[in-house]
Structures are given as structure tokens and as C-alpha cells.
Amino acid sequence: MDTVVLILAALVLAGLGIRLIHSARAEPRRRMLQAYSRQVGLALVPEIVPELSGRIHRRERAGVLGSMVGLVLSVAALVVTDGNQNLGNGFLIVVAMTVGSTVALIGDDSRSAFAPVAEAPRLARSAFPGLTDYVTRLHRAFSLGLLGLATLSYIAVLGVIAINPDRVFDDVSVRTILWPAGLLLALATAASLVTWAAANALLGRGQPADTYIQLAWSDAFRSTTLRSLIEIPGIIAATSSCVLFLSLSEAISLPVPGSIDEILAGSFTIMGPVLIVVLVSWSLTSMRNRSTMHFLRRLWPQTAIELDRRRTRAAPGGGDRPDDRADDQADDQADDQAGDRPDPGNRTQASA
Secondary structure, eight states, rough: HHHHHHHHHHHHHHHHHHHHHHSSSSHHHHHHHHOOOOHOOOOOOOOGHHHHHHHHHHHHHHHHHHHHHHOOOOOOOOHHHTSSSOOHHHHHHHHHHHHHHHHHHHHHHHHHHOOOOOOOOOOOOOOOGGGGTTOOOHHHHHHHHHHHHHHHHHHHHHHHHHOOOOGGTTOOOHHIIIIIIHHHHHHHHHHOOOOOOOOHHHHOOOOOSSHHHHHHHHHHHHHHHHHHHHHHHHHHHHHHHHHHHHHHHHSSOOOOOHHHHHHHHHEEEEHHHHHHHHHHHHHHHTSSSSHHHHHHHHHHHHHHHHHHHHHHHHSTTTOOOHHHHHHHHHEEEEEHHHHHHHTTTTTOEEEO
């Protein structure tokens, strides 16, 4: 395998190890919890901060360990298959790390969902929330859309190769088409089925909670896990297309200026970076509050309305400073919890 890739992989592995050790300290855990609180729009009620801090740390640890396992397994697979000169190696490693991290997060969330609970009065919902309550329609459609576009791109490329204009693809081997792009596309298709089954299994489990704030935080963690789960097929599919275009661009050697060779090579070269930009843009968009707080608007509408109201007041020209928003929200939710008053605008009811 390429020495440069091995060195980079070793550096990334060392960085993940340092992050794993650093995240175990109290101060980083506190900062992670505060950042997550702002992301999902929920207040940090003092009574459950220790529980939330522990869960945030477990999720962080699971994600890092999953990335490390994905990194080691992907590098080992590339060494065994002698994939030393393929442009897709880096993408394969990144995909393996992403999938490993997501699978580990799902495992952590499933452990909480499937853990035995004590016999005690708990809150219950009148209806089980569905995937639409946790993941936006755009988020779901975008992932499936990337899979569909990747499939169409693969079919189109196979058609162009079959036509072989001006014998441009005479040097393109079956290995160039099938490895690793074809394998990644097959994995993306399989992942779409597996993630659908995993999401339904997770949604079918209850969420034991003694208070409304605990139930809301459980929704927040579940929303994050499901969004990561839904992203997997789209990420693998887009990476498949990117690797395919880069591999074909490399296979067309020294194109004649103005020829079909040059046009195709240029098109394939451009499409790779374009897909990378699309993936990065999608990742940044999925971290915006509209996506991360979707569960609030669906399951806790009154809380979402109150949060929007506070944000409006905190905006320039409003009456509140941004720093006051979290404190006000914490006070309001703490009062609701102390009085144990159900919010009629939320899809939750007390169990018998």
C-alpha cells in the first residue's frame, strides 16, 4: 500500500486516540454538553446534568472508537487487496470511518433503548413517534436522491463505455469500473435497506422517562442518531460516483486537445470535486438548527414556539441578550418539571 496513505492513516489514528483521552476529562465533557444543548434547543436542568454528561461522553467515546475501527479495517482491507495506486483509497477510508462511527452511535443508543427498566410510574405517549418526527423530509429525500443519482451515473458511464466513442475507453479495465466504485454503489444500496430496518427497530422501542425534560432529551439523542443513520446510504453513494469519475479520468491518459478524450476526461475530473462540495454542503446544512430541532417542532411544539420567541427577542433590536436565552429557558423548563404539569401542546401524556 502507498506509504503516504499509511502515514496519514497512522496520524489520524493517533489524533483519534488523543481525542478519546481528552474527551474523558470533565471540562471537555461540559463543553460538549453545552454545545449539544444549543444545537438541539434544550435547556440543561441541573438535576439531570450528570446523566446527560455521562451519555454525551459515552456517545463521543463510541463515535471515536467506531471511527478508529473503521480506519483500521479499511486500511487492512486495502493492504490485503494491494490497492496501492487507486485514487479511491482515501474515500474508502473516510467512508469506513463514517460508517464505523455511525454504527457505534447506533449501538450506544440501542443499548439505552433496549436496557431493562425498573418497575416505576413513567411517562408515556399516546402514539409512537415515527421517522418523520425526527428527520426532516428534505434530509431523507436528499440521501435517497444521492443514491438514485449515483445509480443513474453508473448506468450512464457503462453506456458511454459500451459505445466507446473514438475508442477512448480501450484501456479501461473491468476492475476500474467495479473496484471500488461498483462495490461502494452495491454497499450503498444494501445500506439503504439495512438503515431502514435499523431505524424501524429503534423507533419500535420505548423511551423510559420519569419527567418531561428527560423524555425531550431522549428525543434529542434519538433524532441525532436517526439523522446519522439516514445519511449513510447517501454518503456511500456519492463517494461511489466520485471514485468512479476519478478512476475513469485517470484511465484516459494523455488526451488529444479538442478530442472527445479531453472532453470526457475533463468532465470526469470536474464531477469528483463537485460531488465533494455537495457532500460537504449537505453535512453543514444537516447541522443547522432547522434540522437538529425538527423533533422539537414535531413532538414538543410549545417548547419550539417558546424557543423561537426567545430567539426573536434576542435578535438585534430585541429585548434580550443572547446569553440570557439559555438561562430563561432553563428556568421555564425547571418550573414545568417541578410542577409536573403536562404541556397540552406536546404529544405526551402521563402513564397510569
